[in-house]
Amino acid sequence: MANQGKREIDQLLADSFKELACRSPIEKITIKEITDQAGVIRTTFYNHFQDKYELLEWIINHDLIEPIKPFVRSGLTTQAMTFLFLNVEKEKDFYTKVSRLEGQDSFDSISQNCIRSLLEEVCKEHSERKQPKYEWLTPQRLAQYYGQSMVFILIEWIQSGMTIGAQDLAELYQYVMSHSLEDALEDL
Numbered sequence: 001m002a003n004q005g006k007r008e009i010d011q012l013l014a015d016s017f018k019e020l021a022c023r024s025p026i027e028k029i030t031i032k033e034i035t036d037q038a039g040v041i042r043t044t045f046y047n048h049f050q051d052k053y054e055l056l057e058w059i060i061n062h063d064l065i066e067p068i069k070p071f072v073r074s075g076l077t078t079q080a081m082t083f084l085f086l087n088v089e090k091e092k093d094f095y096t097k098v099s100r101l102e103g104q105d106s107f108d109s110i111s112q113n114c115i116r117s118l119l120e121e122v123c124k125e126h127s128e129r130k131q132p133k134y135e136w137l138t139p140q141r142l143a144q145y146y147g148q149s150m151v152f153i154l155i156e157w158i159q160s161g162m163t164i165g166a167q168d169l170a171e172l173y174q175y176v177m178s179h180s181l182e183d184a185l186e187d188l
Contacts, residue, residue, distance in 0.1 A: 010048055012038045014059045017052060022093045026052070026101055053105035056098060060114045063087055072122055078174045081150070085166030088154065092162060099158040111151045112144075119143035149177065 016038035020029050029052060035042050049055045064084050071080035088095045098107045123139030132138075153173050157164070164172075176184060 006048065009040070009044060010058055010062070012040065013045060013048060013055060014062070017055055018059070018091065018094045021097050026097060053110065056101075056105075056107070057110050057114065060111055063091075064111075065114050065118055069118060072118060073125075077177070078170050081170035081173050082167050084150075084154070085157070085169050088158065089162060089166050092158075095158050099155050108151055108155060111154065112147050115150050116143045116147035119146050146177075149173075 013034060016034050017029070020033055020037055024033075031042055031045050031052065034052065034055070035045050045055075049058065064087055067087060068080040068084050071077070071083060095107075101107045120139055120143035123142050127139050150173070153169070153176075157169055179187075
């Protein structure tokens with residue numbers, strides 16, 4: 001029950017932050033503005049999050065990563081990516097703004113950490129069942145590689161104005177990841 005209350009407050013703060021981010025530069029949004037918008041006191045914010053970047057991480061995990069976990073665990077990468085892109089598309093203004101964040105707390109960095117964590121879990125689950133073919137190719141390296149590629153495609157798509165649909169982008173991502181560079185060059 002207490003966890004449900006925590007989740008409701010987290011969502012309230014997230015909604016407040018998203019609304020403010022669509023109107024103001026994220027770097028300039030204060031915790032006071034977030035809490036005033038949400039109708040809670042500042043202490044409430046700090047009982048849930050360390051700062052607005054931890055709140056952003058919660059949003060990415062809650063809105064983008066959690067919904068695709070079942071797809072990723074089932075090996076349905078195209079469906080996972082489609083669902084992720086659709087969720088970004090629903091909040092285009094917000095993700096366009098946060099995709100521009102740079103530095104240590106960039107959207108790129110936070111998203112890569114979130115996706116990498118999910119992929120690392122999945123890779124570890126699969127690697128426990130068999131002997132690896134390549135010792136150097138650890139679950140961590142594999143998760144980092146695919147996490148970086150997913151976030152690269154996501155950010156490029158957002159920053160180019162989301163000019164193609166989520167399904168088309170997911171299929172394009174699947175194509176690039178399942179073909180060699182030589183194959184892709186043949187199809188240019």
